[in-house]
Amino acid sequence: MIEITRPTLVVDKKKCLQNIEKMANKAADFKLRFRPHFKTHQSAKIGEWYREYGVNAITVSSVQMAEYFAGHGWDDITIAFSLNIREIKNINRLAEKIKLQLLVENTEAAEVLAEKIKYPVEVWIKIDTGYNRTGIISSNSYYIESVVNKITQSSKLTFKGFLTHTGHTYYASSTDEIFSRHFDALLKLRSLKQQYRFKFPDVEISMGDTPAASIATSFDGVDEIRPGNFVFYDLMQHSLGVCRLTDIAVKVVCPVVAKHLLRNEVIIHGGAVHFSKDEIINIDGKAMYGRIIIHKGEEKVMLDQMNYLSKLSQEHGTLKVAHNQFHNFEIGDLVEIVPVHSCLTANLMGHMRATDGELIEMMPKY
Amino acid sequence: MIEITRPTLVVDKKKCLQNIEKMANKAADFKLRFRPHFKTHQSAKIGEWYREYGVNAITVSSVQMAEYFAGHGWDDITIAFSLNIREIKNINRLAEKIKLQLLVENTEAAEVLAEKIKYPVEVWIKIDTGYNRTGIISSNSYYIESVVNKITQSSKLTFKGFLTHTGHTYYASSTDEIFSRHFDALLKLRSLKQQYRFKFPDVEISMGDTPAASIATSFDGVDEIRPGNFVFYDLMQHSLGVCRLTDIAVKVVCPVVAKHLLRNEVIIHGGAVHFSKDEIINIDGKAMYGRIIIHKGEEKVMLDQMNYLSKLSQEHGTLKVAHNQFHNFEIGDLVEIVPVHSCLTANLMGHMRATDGELIEMMPKY
Numbered sequence: 018m019i020e021i022t023r024p025t026l027v028v029d030k031k032k033c034l035q036n037i038e039k040m041a042n043k044a045a046d047f048k049l050r051f052r053p054h055f056k057t058h059q060s061a062k063i064g065e066w067y068r069e070y071g072v073n074a075i076t077v078s079s080v081q082m083a084e085y086f087a088g089h090g091w092d093d094i095t096i097a098f099s100l101n102i103r104e105i106k107n108i109n110r111l112a113e114k115i116k117l118q119l120l121v122e123n124t125e126a127a128e129v130l131a132e133k134i135k136y137p138v139e140v141w142i143k144i145d146t147g148y149n150r151t152g153i154i155s156s157n158s159y160y161i162e163s164v165v166n167k168i169t170q171s172s173k174l175t176f177k178g179f180l181t182h183t184g185h186t187y188y189a190s191s192t193d194e195i196f197s198r199h200f201d202a203l204l205k206l207r208s209l210k211q212q213y214r215f216k217f218p219d220v221e222i223s224m225g226d227t228p229a230a231s232i233a234t235s236f237d238g239v240d241e242i243r244p245g246n247f248v249f250y251d252l253m254q255h256s257l258g259v260c261r262l263t264d265i266a267v268k269v270v271c272p273v274v275a276k277h278l279l280r281n282e283v284i285i286h287g288g289a290v291h292f293s294k295d296e297i298i299n300i301d302g303k304a305m306y307g308r309i310i311i312h313k314g315e316e317k318v319m320l321d322q323m324n325y326l327s328k329l330s331q332e333h334g335t336l337k338v339a340h341n342q343f344h345n346f347e348i349g350d351l352v353e354i355v356p357v358h359s360c361l362t363a364n365l366m367g368h369m370r371a372t373d374g375e376l377i378e379m380m381p382k383y
Numbered sequence: 384m385i386e387i388t389r390p391t392l393v394v395d396k397k398k399c400l401q402n403i404e405k406m407a408n409k410a411a412d413f414k415l416r417f418r419p420h421f422k423t424h425q426s427a428k429i430g431e432w433y434r435e436y437g438v439n440a441i442t443v444s445s446v447q448m449a450e451y452f453a454g455h456g457w458d459d460i461t462i463a464f465s466l467n468i469r470e471i472k473n474i475n476r477l478a479e480k481i482k483l484q485l486l487v488e489n490t491e492a493a494e495v496l497a498e499k500i501k502y503p504v505e506v507w508i509k510i511d512t513g514y515n516r517t518g519i520i521s522s523n524s525y526y527i528e529s530v531v532n533k534i535t536q537s538s539k540l541t542f543k544g545f546l547t548h549t550g551h552t553y554y555a556s557s558t559d560e561i562f563s564r565h566f567d568a569l570l571k572l573r574s575l576k577q578q579y580r581f582k583f584p585d586v587e588i589s590m591g592d593t594p595a596a597s598i599a600t601s602f603d604g605v606d607e608i609r610p611g612n613f614v615f616y617d618l619m620q621h622s623l624g625v626c627r628l629t630d631i632a633v634k635v636v637c638p639v640v641a642k643h644l645l646r647n648e649v650i651i652h653g654g655a656v657h658f659s660k661d662e663i664i665n666i667d668g669k670a671m672y673g674r675i676i677i678h679k680g681e682e683k684v685m686l687d688q689m690n691y692l693s694k695l696s697q698e699h700g701t702l703k704v705a706h707n708q709f710h711n712f713e714i715g716d717l718v719e720i721v722p723v724h725s726c727l728t729a730n731l732m733g734h735m736r737a738t739d740g741e742l743i744e745m746m747p748k749y
Contacts, residue, residue: 022469023447056697078698079652081389098698099640101652102715103388122641125714150699151641151650184696274465275488275517284517286445286467290730294660330550331422331726332444332464333516348491349468360697364656365731367748382733382748 019374021351024287025270026366028058028377032266033066033248040230040247041070047236052076052095054225054245057360059380060369061089063248076225076243080104080111085380087115096120097182097225097243099143099151102129112136120180122152124160127167134173141180141223142168144209146202148184155205158212165213178221178240179209186228192258199229207238231259249359252308256297262319267369268310268353269362271334273346282327283336283346287354289329293361299325309336310353311345317353326354385740387717390653391636392732394424394743398632399432399614406596406613407436413602418442418461420591420611423726425746426735427455429614442591442609446470446477451746453481462486463548463591463609465509465517468495478502486546488518490526493533500539507546507589508534510575512568514550521571524578531579544587544606545575552594558624565595573604597625615725618674622663628685633735634676634719635728637700639712648693649702649712653720655695659727665691675702676719677711683719692720 037053044051051071055064056078064075064086074093077083083094084107094111095118102125111117113136121127122143130140142164145152153161168176183202189195206222213220221240224230230244231254249267250260271287292306299305300322307326310319324342328335334354338346346352356362363369369377403419410417417437421430422444430441430452440459443449449460450473460477461484468491477483479502487493488509496506508530511518519527534542549568555561572588579586587606590596596610597620615633616626637653658672665671666688673692676685690708694701700720704712712718722728729735735743 020469022473023445023467079389098652099650101389101638101640103386103638103717107388123714126640129715149646150694150696150701151643272467272469274467274492277517280515284465286464289659289661289727293655294727295655328516330516331730335516348489349495351469361655361660364697367733383742 019370021270021272023272024291024366026363026369027268027270027353027372028063028249028369029266030066030371032264033063036248036250036264036266037067037070040244041072043230044242047239049236049239050074050241052223052241052243053248054078054097054243055086056082057245057248058363059085060377061086062377064089064091076245080107082380083111083117087111092116094118095141095243097180100126100130102126105129105133108138109133109135112138118177121164121168124163124167127164131167131171131174134171137173137175139175139177140168141177144179144181144206146181146183146205147198148182150182150184152181155209161209176217176220178213178217178223179206180223180225181206182225183229184226186226187253187257189228189257192232195228195232195257195259199233200235203236203239210238227254228257228259246360249363251359251362252305252355252357253295253297262308262355265355265359267359267363268355269307269366270351270353273348273350273352276343276346276348278343281338281340281343283338283343285334285336285352285354286332287334288332290331291362291365292326292329292334292354292356293358293365294329295358295361297357303327305357306334307354307356310355312351313345319355385736387636387638389638390657390732392729392735393634393636393719393738394429394615394735395632396432396737398630399429402614402616402630402632403433403436406610407438409596410608413605415602415605416440416607418589418607418609419614420444420463420609421452422448423611423614424729425451426743427452428743430455430457442611446473448746449477449483453477458482460484461507461609463546466492466496468492471495471499474504475499475501478504484543487530487534490529490533493530497533497537497540500537503539503541505541505543506534507543510545510547510572512547512549512571513564514548516548516550518547521575527575542583542586544579544583544589545572546589546591547572548591549595550592552592553619553623555594555623558598561594561598561623561625565599566601569602569605576604593620594623594625612726615729617725617728618671618721618723619661619663628674628721631721631725633725633729634721635673635732636717636719639714639716639718642709642712642714644709647704647706647709649704649709651700651702651718651720652698653700654698656697657728657731658692658695658700658720658722659724659731660695661724661727663723669693671723672700673720673722675704676721678717679711685721
C-alpha cells in the first residue's frame with residue numbers, strides 16, 4: 018500500500034466485484050438487461066471490472082460522461098438525463114460513433130431532436146412514476162402520445178419505450194416502502210407498455226434505482242435495470258436496509274490532526290470538499306456524515322453509531338467520539354470513514370486508490 | 384462569449400477586482416497585512432489578479448494547495464490548517480523553496496515538527512475563539528505555553544503568534560452578532576498578544592473570516608487578515624448582510640431541460656455535483672440553493688426570492704418558479720444561478736470561464 022498522508026478515497030475491488038456479480042446474476046435470473054449506471058464511479062478502470070460479468074451496455078448521466086466512456090471503448094450508452102437540446106452537436110458526434118439512447122420528456126425537445134439528429138438514435142420517454150423530480154406523469158396519456166408522435170416523425174429516431182428513475186425509494190422509511198414504490202412504478206410502466214404494444218411490438222420498459230434493484234423480488238414486464246450506486250453502496254443504502262455494512266466498497270482514509278477531550282471531538286483532515294454535505298440522521302437525531310473504522314493493532318474495527326463524523330467544513334471533519342473510545346485516537350493516526358453518499362464523495366475526490374495503492378483515475382472535470 | 388451548452392461556472396473578473404481592491408484598501412486603511420485565502424478560487428490565474436493590489440503573501444487550506452500555488456510563483460504562504468504530521472515530507476520540500484507558515488495546536492504535532500523540520504518555518508498557534516471547531520481555547524494558558532515551549536525548542540522554528548478563524552460569524556443571525564463575535568475574538572487574541580509581548584516582542588495576531596473582514600470597523604492590535612470568500616462572495620454572505628447581491632462575482636449558467644407547470648417547477652441541468660448541497664433558509668422557510676437570473680431580451684433580471692433553486696440531486700436542479708414568471712422559461716434557455724456557497728461550488732466545478740469565455744483553470748484534484 019502507498020503511504021497515505023492526506024484524505025484518500027480507497028476502493029475495495031473485491032467488494033465491488035462481489036457487488037457487480039450479485040447484481041448481474043440477479044438481472045440474469047429475472048431475464049433483465051443489465052445496463053449499470055456509471056455516474057457512481059465515473060472511472061474507465063472501474064468500468065472494465067463490469068466486463069467479465071457480461072456488461073456491454075451502460076448508463077451515464079451527462080453527454081460529457083458519455084463522451085468519456087465512449088472514448089474508453091463503450092459503444093452502447095444511454096444518457097439517462099432528459100435531453101438538453103443545447104448539446105445536439107456533441108450528441109450527433111456520439112451518435113455517429115456508438116449506439117446511443119436518449120431520454121425525452123417534452124414535445125419541444127423531441128421536435129428539436131427530430132429536426133437536428135443526423136444519425137440513428139433510440140429514444141426513451143422519461144416517465145415520472147412518483148419521484149416528482151422530472152418526467153411525464155404516467156397518467157398523462159395525451160401528452161405522452163404527443164411526444165411519441167414527434168419522435169416517430171424522424172426516420173433517424175426509434176421509439177424505444179418508457180424509462181423511469183424511482184428515486185423516491187431513496188427516501189423510503191422502510192424496505193416495505195421501497196417495495197411499495199417499486200411495485201407502484203412497475204405497474205405504471207407496465208400499463209404504458211400494454212397500451213403501446215400493439216403499435217410498437219418491441220416497446221420496452223427500463224427501471225433504475227439501486228434500492229429496488231437490490232431487494233425487489235419481482236420485475237415482471239421490465240426489460241432493463243440501470244442501478245449504479247450498488248457497485249460501492251454507502252451508509253444511505255445501508256440505512257435503507259438495502260445492503261450490509263460489509264458490502265460497502267469505499268472509504269475515505271483521513272489523518273487525525275487534533276483532539277478535544279472536553280467535548281469528545283476528534284478533528285480529521287477530511288471535509289465537505291471530500292465527502293459532500295449529504296447526511297443521514299443518526300440514532301441520536303443528529304446529522305451524520307460517516308461512520309468510523311479505526312485500526313487496533315493489525316485489526317480494523319468499525320465503531321458503533323455513537324461514534325461518527327458529525328460536522329464538516331471545507332477541509333475539516335469533526336468526529337464525535339464516545340468517551341471510552343477517545344484513547345484510540347492519536348494525532349497522526351489514520352481513520353477510515355464510511356461515506357453517506359458514495360456517488361457524491363467519488364465525484365468530489367476526482368480519483369481513487371485501490372487497496373493495493375493503484376491509482377484509479379476518473380473522468381476529468383472538463 | 385463561448386457557446387454554453389452545459390453547467391458552466393462564470394466568473395466576472397471586474398467584480399472580483401472590485402472586491403479585491405476594496406478589501407486591499409480596507410487592510411491598508413487599518414494597517415493590516417492582507418494575506419487573502421486562496422481556497423475560494425483555487426486558481427493560479429485568479430491568483431494573479433491580486434498582484435496589482437500589492438498582494439504577495441497568501442493563505443491556503445492544504446499542503447497540496449500550497450504546492451500548487453508555490454508552483455505558480457507564490458513564495459510566502461500560510462497553510463491555515465492545523466499541522467498534519469503525516470505530510471512532513473512535503474512540508475520540508477516546500478519550506479526549502481518558499482517562506483512557509485504553519486499552524487500548530489497541540490504538543491504532539493509541535494514535537495514532531497520540531498524534530499523533523501529541516502528548513503526555517505514560522506509557526507502560528509491556532510486559537511479557538513468560540514467557533515469550537517478546532518484550536519486551543521484562548522483561556523487555556525497552561526497548554527498554550529506547553530506548545531510555545533515545544534516550538535521554541537527547534538532553531539528552525541520561529542514562533543509567529545496567534546491565529547484564529549472566527550468561523551462562527553458565518554452562523555450569525557445579524558450583523559450585530561458578527562460584530563459581537565469579531566470583537567470577542569479580537570479581545571481574546573489581543574490578550575494573548577499582551578501576555579507574550581514581553582518574551583516575544585514581534586508576536587502577532589491573525590484573523591480570518593470574510594464576514595468580519597468585510598464589515599468590522601476596528602481591528603485594533605490585529606496584524607493580519609486572511610479573508611477568502613470575499614473575492615466572489617455568494618448568497619450566504621449576502622444573507623448575512625455582508626455584501627450586496629451585485630457584489631457576487633460568480634454564477635452557474637445552466638440549461639433548462641423541462642417544465643412542470645402543475646407544480647410550478649422548472650428543471651435545469653445543474654445539480655449537487657455543480658453547486659454542493661450547502662443551503663440557506665429562504666423567506667418561505669424552505670431550503671434554498673441559489674437565486675435565479677433570467678434573460679429578458681438583452682437584459683438580465685434577477686427574480687425575487689419566491690423564485691429559487693429549491694432541490695438538487697446529482698445532475699438535476701429544480702427551480703421553484705412563481706406562476707407569473709413561468710412563461711419566462713423555455714426548454715433550451717440558459718438561466719444563471721447565484722450560488723449559496725461559492726467556495727464549494729468552485730471546488731466542485733473544477734474550472735471556470737471568464738465572462739469573455741476565457742478558460743480559468745483550477746488546482747487539479749490530484
